[in-house]
Amino acid sequence: MTTADSKLESLARILRQEKAADFQDTTVIGGLDLFLQRWTAELKPALGEFSSYSVLTPPQREKWVDGALAKIGPGAADDAPRRPLRHRHPQAGARTLALDTTVDRLRGASPNTLRLLRRLGTETVGDLIYLFPHRHNDFGNVCKVSELQPGQDQTVIVSVWEASESRRGPRRRSTQAVLGDETGNVRAIWFNNPYLVKTLGPGTQLVISGRVGLFRGQPVFESPEYELLQGQEQLVHTGRLVPVYPSVERLPQRTLRRMVKQALDAGIGRVEEFLPADLLDRTRLQGLQAAIAQAHYPDTMQDWAVARRRLGFDELFLMQVAVLRRKRAWQEDAGGIPLDARDTPLDGFLASLPFRLTGAQRRSLDEILGDLGQDRPMSRLLQGDVGSGKTVVATAVMLLAAFRGYQAMLMVPTEILAEQHFSTISRLASAAPESREEEHIAAVAVEGASSPINIGLLLGSMAKKTKRAVHEAITAGEVDVLIGTHTLLQSGVEVPNLALVVVDEQHRFGVMQRATLREKGRRPHLLAMSATPIPRSLALTMYGDLDISAIDELPPGRRRIRTRWVEPERRAAAYEFIRREVASGHQAFIVFPLIDESEAVHARAANEEYQRLSADVFPDLRLGLLHGRMALREREPVMERFQGGDLDVLLSTAVVEVGIDVPNATVMLIDGADRFGLAQLHQFRGRVGRGEHQSYCLLLSDSPGAEARERLKILERVDDGFQLAEEDLRLRGPGDYLGTRQSGLPDLRVASITDLDLLALARREATRVLDADPELSAGENSLLAERISRYEAGIAADLS
Ligand code: ADP
Numbered sequence: 130m131t132t133a134d135s136k137l138e139s140l141a142r143i144l145r146q147e148k149a150a151d152f153q154d155t156t157v158i159g160g161l162d163l164f165l166q167r168w169t170a171e172l173k174p175a176l177g178e179f180s181s182y183s184v185l186t187p188p189q190r191e192k193w194v195d196g197a198l199a200k201i202g203p204g205a206a207d208d209a210p211r212r213p214l215r216h217r218h219p220q221a222g223a224r225t226l227a228l229d230t231t232v233d234r235l236r237g238a239s240p241n242t243l244r245l246l247r248r249l250g251t252e253t254v255g256d257l258i259y260l261f262p263h264r265h266n267d268f269g270n271v272c273k274v275s276e277l278q279p280g281q282d283q284t285v286i287v288s289v290w291e292a293s294e295s296r297r298g299p300r301r302r303s304t305q306a307v308l309g310d311e312t313g314n315v316r317a318i319w320f321n322n323p324y325l326v327k328t329l330g331p332g333t334q335l336v337i338s339g340r341v342g343l344f345r346g347q348p349v350f351e352s353p354e355y356e357l358l359q360g361q362e363q364l365v366h367t368g369r370l371v372p373v374y375p376s377v378e379r380l381p382q383r384t385l386r387r388m389v390k391q392a393l394d395a396g397i398g399r400v401e402e403f404l405p406a407d408l409l410d411r412t413r414l415q416g417l418q419a420a421i422a423q424a425h426y427p428d429t430m431q432d433w434a435v436a437r438r439r440l441g442f443d444e445l446f447l448m449q450v451a452v453l454r455r456k457r458a459w460q461e462d463a464g465g466i467p468l469d470a471r472d473t474p475l476d477g478f479l480a481s482l483p484f485r486l487t488g489a490q491r492r493s494l495d496e497i498l499g500d501l502g503q504d505r506p507m508s509r510l511l512q513g514d515v516g517s518g519k520t521v522v523a524t525a526v527m528l529l530a531a532f533r534g535y536q537a538m539l540m541v542p543t544e545i546l547a548e549q550h551f552s553t554i555s556r557l558a559s560a561a562p563e564s565r566e567e568e569h570i571a572a573v574a575v576e577g578a579s580s581p582i583n584i585g586l587l588l589g590s591m592a593k594k595t596k597r598a599v600h601e602a603i604t605a606g607e608v609d610v611l612i613g614t615h616t617l618l619q620s621g622v623e624v625p626n627l628a629l630v631v632v633d634e635q636h637r638f639g640v641m642q643r644a645t646l647r648e649k650g651r652r653p654h655l656l657a658m659s660a661t662p663i664p665r666s667l668a669l670t671m672y673g674d675l676d677i678s679a680i681d682e683l684p685p686g687r688r689r690i691r692t693r694w695v696e697p698e699r700r701a702a703a704y705e706f707i708r709r710e711v712a713s714g715h716q717a718f719i720v721f722p723l724i725d726e727s728e729a730v731h732a733r734a735a736n737e738e739y740q741r742l743s744a745d746v747f748p749d750l751r752l753g754l755l756h757g758r759m760a761l762r763e764r765e766p767v768m769e770r771f772q773g774g775d776l777d778v779l780l781s782t783a784v785v786e787v788g789i790d791v792p793n794a795t796v797m798l799i800d801g802a803d804r805f806g807l808a809q810l811h812q813f814r815g816r817v818g819r820g821e822h823q824s825y826c827l828l829l830s831d832s833p834g835a836e837a838r839e840r841l842k843i844l845e846r847v848d849d850g851f852q853l854a855e856e857d858l859r860l861r862g863p864g865d866y867l868g869t870r871q872s873g874l875p876d877l878r879v880a881s882i883t884d885l886d887l888l889a890l891a892r893r894e895a896t897r898v899l900d901a902d903p904e905l906s907a908g909e910n911s912l913l914a915e916r917i918s919r920y921e922a923g924i925a926a927d928l929s
């Protein structure tokens with residue numbers, strides 16, 4: 130057998146496969162033309178002149194393939210066993226994959242790509258399908274080379290004249306090429322991509338999309354998107370509206386786009402419409418498969434908007450159905466404990482406070498008292514910006530439970546905050562402070578109450594003996610108001626007369642913990658408190674199972690906190706500023722992103738800075754250190770000394786983020802501010818400005834990037850938590866859902882929290898569906914029911 134013979138044989142094999150794959154030109158990687166070109170010399174005698182397979186239509190291809198097979202050998206055209214071949218060589222067009230197929234089953238996924246996909250939170254084909262682009266490049270504008278206009282996004286279909294590597298220095302290897310169509314030539318250069326040369330053989334057909342610049346008066350594409358023109362495959366990177374995905378560092382758009390496209394081609398057929406048909410009719414929302422396809426590769430921007438409306442609706446609707454179901458389950462029977470405020474010492478307590486409640490505090494309190502009087506368990510969210518005075522409202526209602534002979538429980542996210550609430554509440558409640566009997570149970574006298582109220586503190590890190598003592602007091606009903614972290618839920622603490630549970634900084638708790646809580650014994654009233662500023666409409670959707678009260682006013686006499694971003698070279702001035710404030714009797718916080726120095730992250734760390742500042746910068750001041758890895762008995766005295774004014778400067782990590790209340794502190798210096806998000810920075814800032822003194826927030830950063838600078842500038846300008854949340858979202862853009870979770874905002878990928886119409890529609894439809902079929906047991910709701918249970922399981926997984 131000659132070489133030519135064996136080549137002919139492989140060609141025949143390829144052609145038979147091509148026939149089995151419906152002439153999609155997918156048999157040879159890079160296209161059949163590539164194969165033909167390479168072997169022209171050997172094949173020419175058998176096949177004659179032939180220009181290009183890729184330009185033929187499928188019927189033309191069929192004719193040509195049959196002809197070629199006939200020439201190669203008698204009978205060759207007929208012995209194409211379609212099925213088995215297709216089975217052994219699944220082709221792109223034919224392949225389908227279940228949505229839970231892991232991404233490593235996709236073609237071209239290197240270990241590195243797989244790792245990055247995992248970082249992006251995409252593990253399965255379904256995840257990739259649901260990774261929606263946050264915008265598109267409009268490369269739909271196809272023209273001839275002679276028509277190219279500088280400065281615009283354009284697309285040309287060209288062939289390669291020549292391509293070469295160009296070097297400018299050892300690291301700067303690029304590919305440059307001369308490309309042309311019948312109207313003229315254009316140059317293209319791909320910086321830092323010398324490997325492309327290999328792909329761009331002379332004669333290769335290419336689609337090029339990008340912005341055209343001018344170089345010495347000639348049009349040139351700089352690092353344009355490119356795509357080999359092969360067969361009938363849909364264009365992915367060029368020549369259309371091209372998706373731009375939210376990505377992670379070092380995962381190029383091109384790779385991501387290829388992976389998503391593969392997932393889409395293989396999996397979209399498996400996506401099931403889960404919305405009931407009559408809902409779709411009523412709302413005129415687009416079908417799910419079409420919406421997903423158009424969200425990735427829309428024909429027009431209008432189609433994109435239509436698709437996003439459907440997908441955004443799904444997010445809000447699922448969220449809404451889930452919360453409404455919870456609310457219904459919670460309220461389905463009575464069994465709450467009515468707590469009537471009349472004829473109790475509550476007014477006496479309020480009158481004994483060193484301040485009067487603001488109008489907003491009073492209104493919220495009345496709303497809560499209205500709920501507590503019912504035998505249906507309350508389920509309410511108390512929302513109010515940092516420093517708006519939620520604690521006193523909570524204290525009032527917990528005391529009410531105690532006055533009525535029941536127990537109340539306050540849960541907070543950190544031990545430090547629990548300790549602080551313990552002392553604040555003991556102080557607030559105590560008209561004439563009584564001596565503390567035990568360290569972790571304080572008996573306080575409340576104005577007008579016949580007997581003292583016992584406040585208890587229970588922390589996971591307490592000594593066993595202390596814990597046991599507090600436990601016993603709780604079980605015996607001797608503790609009226611119990612304060613602790615969420616370990617209260619796990620520790621098997623029995624609270625026999627529990628009538629009210631307050632959850633502070635509730636976004637850190639989450640739905641599942643709330644649910645566990647409710648399962649404990651009887652159905653206590655629930656008051657959740659949050660400083661996370663979200664628009665009311667969104668709160669309704671996120672926390673649809675909660676009624677909402679808002680404290681939308683700060684106590685009087687608060688002064689605007691002056692926020693300044695301090696340039697790195699002015700670090701000494703910032704220290705000097707702290708020194709001056711301390712000299713006039715005030716205190717300061719310095720917050721760091723890390724506890725210890727780390728090689729991975731370049732940032733200042735609390736431990737090292739504590740050493741340095743104590744020795745070199747503030748040797749004459751009283752410094753304290755606080756971080757999450759310290760034991761309770763190390764932390765307690767530090768917090769106590771700072772609270773009592775015996776420390777001038779408290780250095781800490783993010784543990785002081787929430788709740789800490791030391792009104793004499795006037796400076797919050799955040800060292801490494803670029804490492805925190807806006808919401809978190811706002812929380813830190815809220816630690817000062819809590820008294821009548823002018824307070825300051827200083828933002829330091831050794832090397833802020835452009836984006837961090839913008840964030841810090843916003844913080845300088847904006848005080849209001851709600852406005853800040855909006856700026857935050859604007860800055861992140863709607864596509865950045867990766868960062869929304871830590872800010873307490875919901876994980877919305879498509880829907881925008883500002884789309885009030887869609888929110889209202891989702892709410893209306895959710896109510897309608899549940900009114901008709903509360904258990905979602907009807908046949909037309911079966912896929913919806915399944916989707917909801919996956920949604921709820923997802924929330925549970927997120928929070929565990
Ligand atoms: P947050 O809502 O952030 O939890 P706090 O409850 O910690 O706020 O209150 C912040 C500070 O404001 C505390 O020092 C508290 O004593 C004080 N405060 C609360 N209500 C009032 C009021 N009506 N008038 C004056 N000061 C108040």
Ligand code: MG
Pocket residue numbers: 519520633788
């Ligand atoms: Mg608070």
